[in-house]
Structure formats: C-alpha cells, structure tokens
Amino acid sequence: MYIIGNILLALAGITFFMLTTQYYLKPMPGGDYGVGYAWGIIYLNLFFMLCLAGVTAIIGANGGFQWVASSGWGRFGWVSSGLLLIVVLLAVAGMGMNEGPKWMQLFFRIFAFFSPVLLLIIGFGLNNPDLRPFIPPALVQWPLKIMSGMGALVVVGFVVQSFAPGIMAMYRAINADPNELDSFQLGSLANIDSCDVQKEMVFLLVHTDKMRNPIIREKALQKMKTRPDWQEELVRRLDSGWAEEVFTFLGSNEVPDKSLFPEAVRKGILQQAKIFHDDIKDGRTFYPEQFGTEVRNVLNTVEQFQGMGVDYLPALRELRAALDTRANVEKPTFLCEKVLNKWLSKHGSS
Numbered sequence: 001m002y003i004i005g006n007i008l009l010a011l012a013g014i015t016f017f018m019l020t021t022q023y024y025l026k027p028m029p030g031g032d033y034g035v036g037y038a039w040g041i042i043y044l045n046l047f048f049m050l051c052l053a054g055v056t057a058i059i060g061a062n063g064g065f066q067w068v069a070s071s072g073w074g075r076f077g078w079v080s081s082g083l084l085l086i087v088v089l090l091a092v093a094g095m096g097m098n099e100g101p102k103w104m105q106l107f108f109r110i111f112a113f114f115s116p117v118l119l120l121i122i123g124f125g126l127n128n129p130d131l132r133p134f135i136p137p138a139l140v141q142w143p144l145k146i147m148s149g150m151g152a153l154v155v156v157g158f159v160v161q162s163f164a165p166g167i168m169a170m171y172r173a174i175n176a177d178p179n180e181l182d183s184f185q186l187g188s189l190a191n192i193d194s195c196d197v198q199k200e201m202v203f204l205l206v207h208t209d210k211m212r213n214p215i216i217r218e219k220a221l222q223k224m225k226t227r228p229d230w231q232e233e234l235v236r237r238l239d240s241g242w243a244e245e246v247f248t249f250l251g252s253n254e255v256p257d258k259s260l261f262p263e264a265v266r267k268g269i270l271q272q273a274k275i276f277h278d279d280i281k282d283g284r285t286f287y288p289e290q291f292g293t294e295v296r297n298v299l300n301t302v303e304q305f306q307g308m309g310v311d312y313l314p315a316l317r318e319l320r321a322a323l324d325t326r327a328n329v330e331k332p333t334f335l336c337e338k339v340l341n342k343w344l345s346k347h348g349s350s
C-alpha cells in the first residue's frame with residue numbers, strides 16, 4: 001500500500017508546485033480574474049489535502065502512527081483531528097497571504113510554503129517502512145503537534161469571534177441600567193410626549209405591553225389616561241379596525257370600569273380574526289411564530305372579562321378559523337394554533 005501512498009505524495013507535490021508557482025508567488029489580481037484566482041487556490045488546496053488524507057490513512061493502516069499515545073479508534077480520532085486542524089491552518093495561511101499588514105502577509109507566505117514541504121517530507125518518511133527507523137521521533141512529532149496546536153488556536157479564534165458579540169450583548173443586557181434608555185427608546189419617549197391624546201391615543205397602546213421597558217410603558221399609560229374618556233375610546237377602537245392595538249393594552253392592563261368592555265371585546269376578536277384573514281390572504285412571507293403575540297393578548301383579555309355575560313367561544317372559533325385562511329404561497333403551521341386549540345378544547349363544553 002505504501003506505493004499508493006507514494007503516488008499520492010507525488011500528486012500532492014505536483015499540486016503544491018502549481019500552487020507555489022501559479023498562485024503564491026504572484027499577487028492576487030482584481031476583478032473577475034480575482035474570483036478565478038481564489039477558486040483556483042481553493043480547488044488545488046482541496047486536492048492537496050485529499051492526497052494527504054489518503055496518505056494519512058495508508059500510514060495509519062501500516063502502523064506509522066504507533067507513537068500516538070492511544071490505540072484503535074482513539075488513535076484514529078487524534079490523527080484525524082490533527083489533520084483537520086492542520087488543514088484549517090493551511091487554509092487560513094493561504095487566504096491571509098493577500099490580507100492585512102505587509103509583515104503578516106509575508107509570514108503567511110513563508111508559512112504557506114514551508115508547512116506543506118514539511119508535511120510532504122514527514123509523510124514520505126512515515127509512508128515508507130524502510131525509512132522510519134532513521135527518522136528521529138521528535139522531527140516527526142513536534143512539527144505536527146505545533147501545526148495542530150496552531151490550527152486549534154485558529155479554530156478557537158473563529159469561535160470566539162463568532163460568539164463574542166452575542167455574549168457581550170447578553171452581558172450588557174443583564175447588567176444594563178433599567179433607567180438608561182438607548183436612542184430608539186428615547187425616540188419612543190419623545191413620540192409619547194408629542195402625541196395628541198385626543199386624536200392619536202391609539203398610537204400609545206403599542207407602548208403599554210407589559211414586556212415593554214417600564215419607563216416607556218409607565219409614560220404611555222400616564223399620557224393616555226390624561227384623556228378623561230380613555231376607556232370609552234378603547235371600546236370604540238375595538239370595533240373600528242384598531243382591535244389589535246387595543247388588545248395590546250387589555251392583554252397587559254386592568255381597566256377601572258369592566259362593565260364597558262365585554263361586548264366590545266367580542267367584536268374586537270372578530271376584528272382581529274379579519275386582520276388575520278387579510279394578512280394571510282395577502283401575505284408573501286410567513287414564519288411559525290407569527291400571530292403569537294396577538295393571540296396571547298386576545299386570550300389574556302378574554303380571561304379578564306370572562307363570566308360577565310358574553311360568550312367568547314364563537315368569536316374565538318372565528319379567530320382560529322382565520323389562521324387556516326388559504327395563502328398565495330406556502331405557509332407553516334403557526335405555533336399559536338396549538339395555543340388556541342388548547343383554549344377551545346378546554347372551554348368548548350362550557
């Protein structure tokens with residue numbers, strides 16, 4: 001089998017010669033030629049790595065990795081992981097030869113040249129059993145360990161770079177001062193301050209959800225309640241195309257005079273069903289979590305006014321049916337369907 005390994009090493013050597021003469025020793029061109037240049041490096045590197053992977057498998061089958069401190073599948077795992085890490089390292093070196101400061105480009109060019117040469121030499125020595133006794137173990141083990149370790153550092157760097165922004169954002173959110181508002185939230189406060197509560201009270205309702213920032217929510221509640229007939233305005237809006245906004249308020253807040261609302265809430269649910277129907281009929285993109293907040297607000301509102309002489313079951317059945325509206329494009333099963341089904345199953349016989 002070592003003959004096949006030597007053939008693969010020869011192919012890998014030819015590929016490396018092509019990479020060196022055609023790519024690594026020439027500056028990266030621009031435009032369309034740059035795209036072809038990049039793909040050329042990718043394909044040749046892939047072929048080079050495939051040849052090395054084949055040689056590695058042959059060396060392993062012929063006992064060339066007995067020095068690895070393991071056996072069986074454990075040895076296979078260590079050797080395979082090391083090879084993958086070296087592949088990552090060489091790929092980064094190949095891409096970094098034309099990026100960053102001049103000294104870094106020079107480092108990557110030197111590394112991208114000497115590392116494959118060293119791998120070919122080590123591979124040739126390990127692949128041929130007659131040569132193994134004459135190769136000092138340190139000359140084989142340490143270069144491979146160093147390159148694998150550098151590859152591991154590269155992988156760790158990529159992972160940290162990928163997750164660091166999210167971790168930092170989570171840390172800032174956990175430790176954020178609830179009284180400190182960002183520019184968007186400050187803009188919301190300004191809109192609340194400038195709102196004409198007699199004409200535009202409905203636009204305050206989006207800020208009254210219990211999930212909103214407490215400062216913004218409290219400001220919106222105070223503003224809307226400066227209108228003496230704010231409860232009557234909510235009742236009127238439930239049957240005038242603004243039911244969704246009113247349910248945002250009612251789903252998170254109590255009202256002083258509940259007697260005003262039971263029948264209006266029933267009409268509002270029918271309005272919400274029409275909104276669902278129209279959104280699905282005319283929609284072009286859908287996602288499973290869609291309509292979940294709206295359904296939650298409706299059900300929270302119903303719980304607040306249930307037992308006050310109005311049967312909400314027929315209206316909620318209309319709301320559930322609206323989610324089955326045929327769309328012009330494929331739509332998923334909405335998660336809120338399960339929530340509504342559970343409510344209807346629980347209250348259907350009452």
